Amino acid sequence: MQRGKIIFLNGVSSSGKTTLAKTLQARLPEPYYWLSVDTFMDMTPEKHMSNDDDEVIKTISAMYRTIKVFSDMGLNTVVDDVFSVSQELLDECVEILHEYPVLFVHVTCPLEELQRREKERGDRTIGQAEEQLSILLPLDNTYDVTVDTHNDTIEKCADKIIELLDCHNNYTAFKILWKQRNK
Template sequence: MTEPVRRGRVILLNGASSSGKSSIGRALLPLLADPWFFVPVDALGALRSTEHTRVLTDAEIAEMLRKTRLGYHRAVAALASVGNDVIMDYPLSERWRLRDLLDVLDGYDVTLVHVHCSPDELVRRERARGDRPVGLATSQVSIFDHADHDIAVDTTTTSPEGCAKSIADALPTLTATKAFNRLRIAAC
């Protein structure tokens, strides 16, 4: 008989578009003692075809994006369910995303990291990137300004490596009752 598999841990980097989540996720990998998967939501979206034979309606696009996000939640859970540790780069920019993740990741060790960046710097980064709708980042700022998280970092003036080090240093000091568990209880 096989022994039960330890569920993997999850670090959820939550912040506005262009706040530095992806850079922090990549910088975290060499700082953590165990092997981790870095699974940004954009990587899953990039797997979807961009060429098709018909033009989608706005409603069809919205549904496609919703299904992609639901699939992302379950892909992360699948990786963690067999013992893989996963870093998520994912904005909780819609309430249903958090509600679904609270359900899908029930029983998992989730560390919620708030990635903050000043609105002026978000605008600058968004323009420099050129791959996001102008205004997306600043429209998301208030969504992420909630008090319940396990770790907070500010990328306005701190490098991704500095933020990653802060996260890696804080992980062993966290208590058993983490933000995801508190949010789950509050949602009931």
């Protein structure tokens, strides 16, 4: 069975990952299942989230393994995540998925727009996006493609990603990150 493709969206809070994921689902001719770190975090009982970092790490690890299972079953996914602070989690994700068809997408927009979106949403900690900007991993910006959800429409960002999906030569970022990690 052919593995399902993985569109892995990485960007700070309020950068447009969720909107982009839903737009991709609507525009792609084949089904793509949306797996979001927020959904996985919401599954964890709140009383265990606030005082147990190990529970958070286990939850995120479970998401990476779920992505692998979907792909192994031939199911395409679009993943919405933010790699910040924990190099170990990025390393774990790369270890699990480096042999899979992962298109690693950096989702970005200017700080001023991130701040405006945070205020408009009302469900985010003000300043969270700015704080994440300086610690977004990978620090060397190893991505297959970067999209700017402020300077381009969300549809144009989706089209830029869709154009890359049919050529497996475009799926290199996780392989590069894997080689860097294992030098």
